Amino acid sequence: MLELKNISKTFNAGTVNQKVALNGLNLTMAEGEFVTVIGGNGAGKSTMLNAIAGVFPVDTGKITIDGVDVTNLAEYKRAKYIGRVFQDPMMGTAATMQIEENLALAARRGKPRTLRPGITKADREFYREQLKILDLGLEDRMTTKVGLLSGGQRQALTLLMATLQQPKLLLLDEHTAALDPKTAAKVLDATQRIVDRSHLTTMMITHNMRDAITYGNRLIMMYEGHVVVDVRGEEKKNLTVEQLLNLFSKASGSDEADDKLLLS
Amino acid sequence: MNFFLSLFNAMPGAVTQGMLWGIMAIGVYITYRILDVADLTVDGSLATGGAVCVMLMRAGWNPWISLLCAFLAGVLAGLCTGLLHTRCGIPAILAGILTQLALYSVNLRIMGGKANQPIGVDKYDLLVSQRYVRELTLNNPIPLVILVLAVLTGLLYWFFGTEYGSSLRATGANQNMARAQGINTKSGITFGLMLANGMVALAGGLLAQYQGAVDVNMGRGAIVIGLAAVIIGEVLLGKVFRNFALKLTAVVIGAVIYYMVIQLVLQLGLNTNDLKLLTALVVALFLAIPYWKTVVLPRKKEV
Secondary structure (H helix, E strand, C coil), X not given: CEEEEEEEEEECCCCCCCEEEEEEEEXXXXXXXXXXXXXXXXXXXXXXXXXXXXXXXCCEEEEEECCEECCCCCHHHXXXXXXXXXXXXXXXXXXXXXXXXXHHHHHCCCCCCCCCECCCHHHHHHHHHHHHHHCCCHHHCCCCEHHHCCHHHHHHHHHHHHHHCCCCEEEEECCCCCCCHHHHHHHHHHHHHHHHHHCXXXXXXXXXXXXXXXXXCEEEEEECCEEEEEEEHHHHHCCCHHHHHHHHHHHHCCCCHHHHHHHC | CHHHHHHHHHHHHHHHHHHHHHHHHHHHHXXXXXXCCCCCCHHXXXXXXXXHHHHHHHCCCCHHHHHHHHXXXXXXXXXXXXXXXXXXXXXXXXXXXXXXXXXXXXXXXXXXXXXXXXXXXXXXXXXXXXXXXXXXXXXXXXXXXXXXXXXXXXXXXXXXXXXXXXXXXXXXXXXXXXXXXXXXXXHHHXXXXXXXXXXXXXXXXXXXXXXXXXXXXXXXXXXXHXXXXXXXXXXXXXXXXXXXXXXHHHHHHHHHHHHHHHHHHHXXXXXXXXXXXXXXXXXXXXXXXXXXXXXXXXXXXXX
């Protein structure tokens, strides 16, 4: 479904702030896989997601989604294949627009935007049904401006928007990191339900190692811009946080590694 | 008594002028409020609209066709700013200033190298004219201006409710979100600038007819008047007018109030030369108030 071949990205090349964010990154994801991504600060997790989404062009390598080479495709064109939820709850929704208007925008992802009415009666019924899945009571507040919602509600809505038009690939960039633990659990729960419902191919960055083990069916760890640990299936299910830390130390060949991970 | 009488006499003119500038202010609303772009092109495109409309009418063209051409000229001006901004990476404000400056020369060319060109009401079939503004005849410009405003408001209300129109609103609200939802934000911003400047040029064409002449400097400070209209409308009616069509109406009302106030201070003896200073001060004040509120109010709560 997704293939990253030898991806490299250096920010601010040739300046004192030069930062190699991705360094010969290779990754292949099969359809229906739910990969959790962990790694310390600056390991390249978010850069990888943004590279896939097309926020910036990569320096080298090739990105293929479902057999389509998207390496040189603009961000808005790639959106056809990709659903995204950001770390910042403010980023995924239009605050000054209503809940149903936001959903209507998401429902047209990857389709031409015409001069037909933005929302029809039938659309509204569909959105109402979809909002019920979130179990947050938003189905009764469809004309509320999104700016009035809490961070958790906005993340849940963004999640729904990302999957309303079924994406080939769902990218979650620490989407619960800005939420309090209780709300984070609720949003993660909704994530699991939505991913299961349509067997979405999903990539989720998290800073919480327990979540990384609990969710998904494959786990990768990044270090210095490439994948250093890759476990799946039974092996992943039986992982413990301690084992994960050991794996990391071995892969990165450094003892201070666990500090870095824990602090991230 | 004399004072009030002359003020009363001046009101129909102030209202009409306000409504004509209201068309222009709706253009500013589209860029400033919907797209979240401060577009300074309008200072140039207003005169472009006036120049195109007047020169075509002087050449014997139908006034409505001339007005349509004025609109299209504004659309082109907006396209220039849009391309400079989205395809050349120039900040929106600077892109607008560049187009505006270039338009000064373009406008002079359109006007045959003269700084102003008259369009007399006796010689030409004007759609709106200052002369009849206090007459109760079919020549009175007020009904026509109201009709034009109603049609434009209706069209914009419909447009911004469509799939494409909604994507423009999303672009203004949150570009990250818009792109993530597959919206081409660059072409959206360009289109918005084209639409807005088309409106502004249309207003320019009507204003030139109303005044009976086009002047190359007629757009100087137009952006500030447009902003004044938008902000006055929001401050006075923002709490009541929630619907989009009503918000546009509030902008027009804002422009009318602006011209009524200007008329009042002129009657009170303000020098015409000081008008732009006053306008700038009023707009600066209204822009500052929301900021001051955020700075001062939280402190009050603590006490």
